[in-house]
Amino acid sequence: MPHPTWPFFNLAIRTPMVELRPVDEALGVQLALLADRGIHPRGEMPFCVPWTDIDPPERYWASMQFYWRCWGSFTAQDWHLPFATLVDGEVVGMQEVAATGFVDLGVIRTGSWIGQEFQGRGIGREQRAAVLHFAFDSLGARRAESAANHDNPASLGVSRSLGYRENGDRWSKTDGYPPVRQVDLVLDREAWEPQRRDDIVVTGAAATLPLFGLA
Numbered sequence: 012m013p014h015p016t017w018p019f020f021n022l023a024i025r026t027p028m029v030e031l032r033p034v035d036e037a038l039g040v041q042l043a044l045l046a047d048r049g050i051h052p053r054g055e056m057p058f059c060v061p062w063t064d065i066d067p068p069e070r071y072w073a074s075m076q077f078y079w080r081c082w083g084s085f086t087a088q089d090w091h092l093p094f095a096t097l098v099d100g101e102v103v104g105m106q107e108v109a110a111t112g113f114v115d116l117g118v119i120r121t122g123s124w125i126g127q128e129f130q131g132r133g134i135g136r137e138q139r140a141a142v143l144h145f146a147f148d149s150l151g152a153r154r155a156e157s158a159a160n161h162d163n164p165a166s167l168g169v170s171r172s173l174g175y176r177e178n179g180d181r182w183s184k185t186d187g188y189p190p191v192r193q194v195d196l197v198l199d200r201e202a203w204e205p206q207r208r209d210d211i212v213v214t215g216a217a218a219t220l221p222l223f224g225l226a
């Protein structure tokens with residue numbers, strides 16, 4: 012049954028490999044439990060916030076609060092849209108798209124993770140391609156931005172294989188870890204258009220557009 016009051020819960024992005032659904036409470040639980048099985052080796056930290064170092068139940072609380080906060084603080088000026096990624100009905104990872112001042116700038120940024128057991132099979136690339144299709148095709152974005160630590164070949168690999176270009180770097184510091192050089196990447200609409208796919212289907216987007224401040 013369609014969700015009667017919150018249009019995001021009727022949104023879906025489907026590719027031949029993955030389905031992306033905005034994170035509702037049930038998907039939030041599944042993502043929290045997937046994270047229990049590992050996202051990266053202990054001692055490494057690919058994220059700006061070291062949330063994977065927290066043990067349950069505190070990590071569960073923080074994750075649920077993060078997803079609730081995304082919905083609770085969603086405005087056209089500043090939004091975070093977290094998707095759960097499913098393969099054959101199983102939750103395998105998370106793909107977020109976010110923006111500040113999107114109506115004026117048309118720029119989105121992304122962040123993501125895949126359960127360690129599902130990594131290296133092309134799912135990370137596919138979920139990013141799916142969310143890029145939503146951003147460029149459904150929302151009319153001008154540019155997608157991403158960033159990854161210089162020593163994160165998988166994340167850099169996703170961006171490079173989707174045609175992003177490097178756009179400089181900067182130093183970044185995650186609590187409890189040494190500073191690290193982060194590589195900035197951008198994919199402009201002109202670079203995305205030639206690789207536009209016709210096998211990615213977005214449903215339920217129209218009802219969400221007013222929440223993005225889009226007609």
Ligand SMILES: CC(C)(COP(=O)(O)OP(=O)(O)OC[C@H]1O[C@@H](n2cnc3c(N)ncnc32)[C@H](O)[C@@H]1OP(=O)(O)O)[C@@H](O)C(=O)NCCC(=O)NCCS
Pocket residue numbers: 050051057058122123124125126129130131132133134135136137158159160163164165166167168169172
């Ligand atoms: C980053 C992440 C989402 C990528 O997803 P994935 O499913 O593992 O990646 P894919 O299998 O889709 O690979 C994408 C590309 O990167 C390349 N790649 C993947 N892992 C790689 C590695 N360890 N070394 C070099 N290249 C790699 C692949 O060959 C592929 O390139 P191609 O399409 O040209 O063949 C996933 O590895 C992950 O969750 N890592 C831990 C959390 C994290 O780093 N999040 C991102 C923070 S910026």
